Amino acid sequence: MTDTVTARSSARAVERAIPRTDRLRLAVPNKGRLQEPALRLLHDAGLVFDEHDRSLVAHVENIDLDILFVRTNDVVEFVADGVADLGIVGEDLLVESGVDLPRLRSLGFGLCRLAAAVPNDAPVQAFGDLQGRRVATSHPNTTSAFFGARGIDVQIVPLSGAVEVAPRLGLADAIVDLVSTGSTLVMNGLRPIGDVLPSQALLVANPDALDRRAAEVAGIDTMLQSVIAARSQKYLMMNAPADRLAELERLLPGLESPSVIPLAHGGMIAIHSVVGADDVWDLLPRLKAAGASGILVLPIEKVIP
Numbered sequence: 001m002t003d004t005v006t007a008r009s010s011a012r013a014v015e016r017a018i019p020r021t022d023r024l025r026l027a028v029p030n031k032g033r034l035q036e037p038a039l040r041l042l043h044d045a046g047l048v049f050d051e052h053d054r055s056l057v058a059h060v061e062n063i064d065l066d067i068l069f070v071r072t073n074d075v076v077e078f079v080a081d082g083v084a085d086l087g088i089v090g091e092d093l094l095v096e097s098g099v100d101l102p103r104l105r106s107l108g109f110g111l112c113r114l115a116a117a118v119p120n121d122a123p124v125q126a127f128g129d130l131q132g133r134r135v136a137t138s139h140p141n142t143t144s145a146f147f148g149a150r151g152i153d154v155q156i157v158p159l160s161g162a163v164e165v166a167p168r169l170g171l172a173d174a175i176v177d178l179v180s181t182g183s184t185l186v187m188n189g190l191r192p193i194g195d196v197l198p199s200q201a202l203l204v205a206n207p208d209a210l211d212r213r214a215a216e217v218a219g220i221d222t223m224l225q226s227v228i229a230a231r232s233q234k235y236l237m238m239n240a241p242a243d244r245l246a247e248l249e250r251l252l253p254g255l256e257s258p259s260v261i262p263l264a265h266g267g268m269i270a271i272h273s274v275v276g277a278d279d280v281w282d283l284l285p286r287l288k289a290a291g292a293s294g295i296l297v298l299p300i301e302k303v304i305p
């Protein structure tokens with residue numbers, strides 16, 4: 001509640017400080033875990049702006065967009081109020097806010113999960129074993145809805161940080177907290193018992209802006225999407241004897257089919273193909289075994305289907 005009030009007043013302050021223009025506004029976290037990958041995505045998408053302006057607003061030079069740098073917890077409020085037309089926010093925060101903003105795209109970073117965990121020596125194995133127990137969390141709405149939907153009655157202990165120390169301090173029997181690698185849980189003698197919500201960074205929109213400025217919003221979404229698609233793929237180039245083509249083609253599905261170029265030396269070809277970034281290491285020895293040589297693995301900047 002207090003957070004919401006703070007977000008509202010900072011949204012109003014921004015409205016007063018930066019007169020509304022026709023330029024679209026994108027709200028981005030001004031610090032924290034999501035900030036650096038969000039800025040990298042925007043730069044990789046080709047947006048030109050000066051990060052020294054990060055304190056409040058950055059003017060994108062090559063398209064009609066302003067970037068508002070706001071607290072991570074304020075992004076949803078800024079977009080919901082229409083102070084920003086678009087926002088980059090963690091899915092966990094969107095769900096916790098209870099605001100139903102249109103989700104345009106999953107952005108492929110900020111990957112984590114809201115998980116329930118208990119002290120290593122607790123007899124608890126499953127969610128149902130938490131019946132009647134105290135659960136500390138900085139996501140009280142999401143946690144309460146999750147247990148409520150399963151008919152499990154828990155007592156929520158809302159905390160704003162350091163949730164993982166709550167059981168050790170005797171404040172709670174379990175926690176529901178964000179986990180990525182799980183090392184913080186291990187360090188605190190905790191064991192996960194199940195996931196409450198998977199989360200990653202999302203591009204969200206103000207419903208009115210989505211309606212009135214659909215083409216501009218779609219333009220920005222496409223720019224981001226082309227980078228996200230490119231990040232999950234690699235461009236492979238290799239030489240091979242022409243008579244091994246059929247065998248190599250079976251290994252290389254590509255975007256459509258591989259490009260095959262004859263080489264100056266008779267009987268040799270060059271093959272170019274796009275493959276999943278996660279498949280590359282598995283694929284390389286199989287390509288070599290099928291006759292490929294001089295294999296190059298290149299990053300892709302953008303993919304526009």
Ligand code: AMP
Binds near residue numbers: 092180181199201
């Ligand atoms: P911040 O508090 O500004 O550092 O941002 C926290 C947001 O980063 C969360 O709401 C999640 O969406 C995301 N995130 C990703 N991994 C984690 C993690 N292991 N712990 C906390 N937040 C994470």
